[in-house]
Amino acid sequence: xxxxxxxxxxxxxxxxxxxxxxxxxxxxxxxxxxxxxxxxxxxxxxxxxxxxxxxxxxxxxxxxxxxxxxxxxxxxxxxxxxxxxxxxxxxxxxxxxxxxxxxxxxxxxxxxxxxxxxxxxxxxxxxxxxxxxxxxxxx
Numbered sequence: 001x002x003x004x005x006x007x008x009x010x011x012x013x014x015x016x017x018x019x020x021x022x023x024x025x026x027x028x029x030x031x032x033x034x035x036x037x038x039x040x041x042x043x044x045x046x047x048x049x050x051x052x053x054x055x056x057x058x059x060x061x062x063x064x065x066x067x068x069x070x071x072x073x074x075x076x077x078x079x080x081x082x083x084x085x086x087x088x089x090x091x092x093x094x095x096x097x098x099x100x101x102x103x104x105x106x107x108x109x110x111x112x113x114x115x116x117x118x119x120x121x122x123x124x125x126x127x128x129x130x131x132x133x134x135x136x137x138x139x
Contacts, residue, residue, distance in 0.1 A: 007040035007058045012115060013100050013135035020065075020120065020136065022057065027065055027072035027120040041065065043138075047077065048088035052106045055089075065113075065120075067105065072113060072120035089113065095131035102134050 010020040017031040021039035033039040037059035046052025047064065055065040063074045066087035077083055085107035094100025095112065103113040111122045114134035125134050 007042055009039050009139045010136040011139050013096050013137060014132035022074040025073050027074060028118050029115040046088035046106060047084035048106045052088035053091050054087045067122040070122040094135040095125060096135040100135040100137050
């Protein structure tokens, strides 16, 4: 597990040339990210605690990957308990590959970060395609 000082990229398991990135503060999965820093995050202790992790943007310190209405954004920590919960995830073994990882919502257990139509969402997963869309590889 990275120590938080070293930026990581999250590569999609099923779209192997695509990475999690932010653009206009919306979290998405895209290939050929030209501004590399838009796809780099620091894995830090979860804002909500309980063994969770949070992903802090490297080019916008103090901004974290969080869900709002089950869509994922990169937003500034406002110090609220709601934000802390929305920006905290339990790190799980990849749902589609044991060498990958999946991120389960801290405040909505059973919902995972996954991509759909290029955007990151927080959803339940049931099919093999869902599991593949909810699995990432740290690079």
